[in-house]
Amino acid sequence: MTRTWILPMLLALCGALVSTGLLLGGSPGEAAAILLVFVLLAGVNSPLVFPRSTGALEAQRRSAVDGRPVVFWRPGCTYCIRLRIRLGRDARRLHWVNIWRDPAAAEAVRAANNGNETVPTVVVAGRPHTNPDPEWVREQVSPSA
Structure with a gap:
């Protein structure tokens, strides 16, 4: 397990x-x-409750192609759960990466957050945003629909 x-x-x-x-x-x-x-x-x-996770490199590659944000998350994180629930169906349009399953993802989150594994960290157009407002994330997804 x-x-x-x-x-x-x-x-x-x-x-x-x-x-x-x-x-x-x-x-x-x-x-x-x-x-x-x-x-x-x-x-x-x-x-x-989360869409299927991909690896960090694959999510970043897909994001470069389709422009959709990458969300780094981990199970049990209440802020990740809040983001997922507040996004509703739009959550499936994001690229989700579980940092507990992918060491490269954990490293990317640490690099963006001064050595801390603070999640959710949402990467939009190559810029990380730590624990952003779910409505802001929804706005980032809407234009790329």
Whole structure:
């Protein structure tokens, strides 16, 4: 198991344990509600809510061809999740790169952020922008549609 799945698996496991305790204590409705909340949290923190990641070099090559921004992200990052959710369907039009899967991507993020792996880092026209406003990112995608 890679580290991208550790947080979602821990959330699901905690939800199962808490729900089991509530179920054994005679609260089946509360157990079901708690389990649902933990499963939803696990889903939101999993890589499944993000479009398929590519490598940094491939994303930069594609961006040079089509002009779409590159988003460097990592699982479990609340700011990355916020960006992904606020972009909605437009998120699929960006090039997403998971820095935990690609050492070159992590290095690119460190170079843009004074040695820190601060994400999301969005690269537009070769210029990095750290944790930009989702509406601004949407504006960067719209002209290249």
